[in-house]
Amino acid sequence: xxxxxxxxxxxxxxxxxGGLVAVDGVSINAPAGDITGLIGPxxxxxxxxxxxxxxIVPAAGGHIWLGxxxxxxxxxxxxxxxxxGRTFQRMELFDSMTVAENVALGPEAxxxxxxxxxxxxxxxxxxxxxTERAREAMARCGVEELARRRAGDLSxxxxxxxxxxxxxxxxxxxxxxxxxxxxxxVVETERFGAILLAFVGEMGVGLLLVEHDMxxxxxxCSYIYVLDFGRQIFSGPTADAMASDLVRAAYLGSDSVxxxxxxxxxxxxxxxxxxxxxxxx
Numbered sequence: 001x002x003x004x005x006x007x008x009x010x011x012x013x014x015x016x017x018g019g020l021v022a023v024d025g026v027s028i029n030a031p032a033g034d035i036t037g038l039i040g041p042x043x044x045x046x047x048x049x050x051x052x053x054x055x056i057v058p059a060a061g062g063h064i065w066l067g068x069x070x071x072x073x074x075x076x077x078x079x080x081x082x083x084x085g086r087t088f089q090r091m092e093l094f095d096s097m098t099v100a101e102n103v104a105l106g107p108e109a110x111x112x113x114x115x116x117x118x119x120x121x122x123x124x125x126x127x128x129x130x131t132e133r134a135r136e137a138m139a140r141c142g143v144e145e146l147a148r149r150r151a152g153d154l155s156x157x158x159x160x161x162x163x164x165x166x167x168x169x170x171x172x173x174x175x176x177x178x179x180x181x182x183x184x185x186v187v188e189t190e191r192f193g194a195i196l197l198a199f200v201g202e203m204g205v206g207l208l209l210v211e212h213d214m215x216x217x218x219x220x221c222s223y224i225y226v227l228d229f230g231r232q233i234f235s236g237p238t239a240d241a242m243a244s245d246l247v248r249a250a251y252l253g254s255d256s257v258x259x260x261x262x263x264x265x266x267x268x269x270x271x272x273x274x275x276x277x278x279x280x281x
Contacts, residue, residue, distance in 0.1 A: 005032040005204050006067025008174050013062035015052050022048045024230045032206040035196060037221035039211065040250055044227035046210040050176045054086055055079050066174055081113045083173030087180055091163050095152025099143055099162050102151050104134040106170035137169035141195055156183040168199060174206045181213050189213055193220045218242055226250055
């Protein structure tokens with residue numbers, strides 16, 4: 001890589017929906033060239049954090065940086081143009097289009113967001129770059145043989161790989177992945193994890209991963225943040241997270257969390273300190 005890719009830094013993020021505090025002062029530091037996990041039970045606020053990072057919902061407080069860029073004042077397209085990409089829980093593919101066409105939509109939309117007039121007159125050089133990016137991403141994800149098939153005719157596992165190829169084909173500098181392995185079986189999930197690790201290792205892009213498959217999280221994430229009802233209750237290396245009574249309690253209910261906090265003295269909460277604005281090692 002000729003350019004140092006940026007980290008994502010979230011400081012004291014708060015999101016409110018009326019009187020409901022959906023995210024309560026959460027801080028996350030996710031470095032480039034690594035996969036960081038964001039886990040917690042349903043309703044913990046994980047997707048809301050992604051929505052706030054990408055500008056889909058407004059933040060009531062806190063700051064979001066992509067490297068040195070403060071994203072707080074930018075629109076959703078502007079944040080994508082700065083290099084912040086994401087996937088969604090629900091797959092966003094066009095069933096009537098081919099795999100190759102769906103994958104190419106990623107870089108096409110990226111360039112259109114940066115230069116709207118490019119939609120009217122895409123240069124030959126840019127068209128070649130889009131085609132090459134799509135080809136490389138399909139090869140990376142092992143779906144090049146499906147290039148001419150309609151997305152609507154694919155299995156769930158194949159569609160997940162096409163969605164991943166689309167985001168990999170786009171020149172994002174940091175990527176948010178929202179439950180990307182949902183619907184995959186064990187073999188497909190293992191393959192999916194291997195593709196993510198290879199991509200990060202080769203390209204140096206940082207990933208922040210929301211995922212319920214703990215086996216996948218334990219395999220590919222080096223550092224984990226844990227949420228419960230909008231609060232950050234733990235952060236630390238993956239091995240520590242997997243061994244934590246507090247993390248296990250988060251999946252059993254808030255009463256269990258309170259008991260675990262009483263017994264463990266708020267382990268891992270120090271990583272959310274306001275001064276922790278640089279990526280973890």
